[in-house]
Amino acid sequence: MADKRKYVIPGxxxxxxxxxxxxxxxxxGNNIISTVxxxxxxxxDSVKVIPxxxxxxxxxxxxxxxxxxxxxSLSWELDINSCYIGFLPAMDVFGRxxxxxxxxxxxxLKTGDLxxxxxxxxxxxxxxxxxxxxRDLGKIDDGVLVKISTxxxxxxxxxxxxxxxxxxxxxxxxxxxxxxxWVVVACESAEGLAKAKKAIEMVNEKAHIANLxxxxxxxxNEKDES
Amino acid sequence: xxxxxxTMVLLDENGIRCDGRKIDEPRKIVIKAGGLKNADxxxxxxxxxxxxxxxxxxxxxxxxxxxxxxxxGILRVRYHMEPFSVDERKRPAPSRREIEIxxxxxxxxxxxxxxxxxxxxxxxxxxxxxxxDGGTRCAALTAASVALADAGIPMRDMVAAIxxxxxxxxxxxxxxxxxxxxxxxxMPIGYMPSLKKITLLxxxxxxxxxxxxxxxxxxxxxxxxxxELQKKALHDKYFGNRGD
Numbered sequence: 001m002a003d004k005r006k007y008v009i010p011g012x013x014x015x016x017x018x019x020x021x022x023x024x025x026x027x028x029g030n031n032i033i034s035t036v037x038x039x040x041x042x043x044x045d046s047v048k049v050i051p052x053x054x055x056x057x058x059x060x061x062x063x064x065x066x067x068x069x070x071x072x073s074l075s076w077e078l079d080i081n082s083c084y085i086g087f088l089p090a091m092d093v094f095g096r097x098x099x100x101x102x103x104x105x106x107x108x109l110k111t112g113d114l115x116x117x118x119x120x121x122x123x124x125x126x127x128x129x130x131x132x133x134x135r136d137l138g139k140i141d142d143g144v145l146v147k148i149s150t151x152x153x154x155x156x157x158x159x160x161x162x163x164x165x166x167x168x169x170x171x172x173x174x175x176x177x178x179x180x181x182w183v184v185v186a187c188e189s190a191e192g193l194a195k196a197k198k199a200i201e202m203v204n205e206k207a208h209i210a211n212l213x214x215x216x217x218x219x220x221n222e223k224d225e226s
Numbered sequence: 227x228x229x230x231x232x233t234m235v236l237l238d239e240n241g242i243r244c245d246g247r248k249i250d251e252p253r254k255i256v257i258k259a260g261g262l263k264n265a266d267x268x269x270x271x272x273x274x275x276x277x278x279x280x281x282x283x284x285x286x287x288x289x290x291x292x293x294x295x296x297x298x299g300i301l302r303v304r305y306h307m308e309p310f311s312v313d314e315r316k317r318p319a320p321s322r323r324e325i326e327i328x329x330x331x332x333x334x335x336x337x338x339x340x341x342x343x344x345x346x347x348x349x350x351x352x353x354x355x356x357x358x359d360g361g362t363r364c365a366a367l368t369a370a371s372v373a374l375a376d377a378g379i380p381m382r383d384m385v386a387a388i389x390x391x392x393x394x395x396x397x398x399x400x401x402x403x404x405x406x407x408x409x410x411x412x413m414p415i416g417y418m419p420s421l422k423k424i425t426l427l428x429x430x431x432x433x434x435x436x437x438x439x440x441x442x443x444x445x446x447x448x449x450x451x452x453x454e455l456q457k458k459a460l461h462d463k464y465f466g467n468r469g470d
Contacts, residue, residue, distance in 0.1 A: 009375060010384050011383035011384050013420065036378055037375055083344055105385075125345070
């Protein structure tokens with residue numbers, strides 16, 4: 001892990017010396033300067049800053065939750081809570097023998113549908129290409145959408161998924177977390193759903209608290225008794 | 227009104243200015259990051275009697291589409307004064323002056339923001355001057371930097387800004403409305419303190435080369451003071467209850 005964590009804002013000198021600048025830092029002369037508000041982490045030979053604000057920027061292989069906003073005869077367009085529109089080609093859903101004559105796109109996904117998807121390809125010249133042809137991906141049939149800040153997603157997942165596992169076990173809910181800050185909660189019981197939703201919103205609001213795990217655990221337990 | 231008061235003493239024999247400040251003393255500055263829920267980033271500044279609110283949206287889709295740039299994101303700035311911001315009602319339509327200040331602030335922010343990371347998008351900065359008392363462009367630029375940082379737009383450094391000037395044959399820091407009207411020169415400076423680079427420099431008035439150099443030096447020192455307050459505003463919002 002990082003040996004030195006620091007709260008930084010744009011323009012702050014994180015460190016100086018022979019380090020490799022990674023995410024959200026720039027090298028200026030001999031100094032490494034942060035470009036965002038966040039927490040800096042210095043590794044053996046590299047430096048990076050974890051941002052605390054900002055929009056979601058698509059990254060290849062990220063799991064995201066998307067909402068269908070429109071479709072053409074060849075593809076769907078998905079809102080993925082980013083500055084770019086997700087592009088889901090019809091061939092990805094209908095397979096190679098997709099034909100614009102026989103297949104109607106709205107029979108599979110309609111405007112307003114939620115989709116669990118993966119970013120298949122993204123570079124700065126084109127909008128992100130999205131795929132749903134994988135296990136656990138595809139249209140989401142039931143559940144509630146909870147929107148949290150993109151920067152709090154790692155906190156909601158926790159170390160090796162500890163936080164989200166705790167919430168799932170405590171409420172019997174199935175939680176799908178998109179890296180874009182959109183989370184879908186599905187649960188058989190209305191009570192569990194409300195509790196899981198509350199827990200997620202709590203993580204979003206109190207992400208900076210050190211003993212958040214205990215707090216969430218208490219919250220999950222306390223309702224069980226009542 | 228308007229500061230053209232013949233009896234007003236701009237600088238007395240003890241080096242005290244018309245509002246009681248020393249020659250190198252800025253007005254009271256309060257900056258608050260955040261505050262607007264619907265904007266992606268926001269900031270509020272009180273710079274003496276100036277009160278300015280800034281909201282930032284983006285990066286987001288560019289409309290109209292032809293304005294977008296495939297190589298980089300674009301920055302759009304609107305500086306607007308409320309009708310009630312000055313003592314005689316200002317017509318709310320954008321004036322020549324407001325269009326110019328929008329452009330000046332945009333160009334002062336551009337060296338700081340790293341929009342090349344978001345091609346084909348736009349970042350919109352909306353500046354609303356609620357109350358004006360001289361030096362609004364500097365205060366607006368200062369607040370816009372904080373709002374951009376609050377929105378999570380990557381920046382090489384924040385831009386701090388303050389005006390220096392020449393009043394009663396003396397170089398002073400942070401020219402207020404009266405001094406601007408009756409003084410001899412007014413020089414707004416935008417400065418990136420960590421990178422030691424000037425992004426905005428205007429001059430209205432006549433200065434000798436020596437005075438010019440001194441004016442820039444005084445302004446840059448003032449910007450460093452403003453910069454600390456910008457940092458404090460962001461620290462208070464993001465790390466306020468975390469110690470550090």
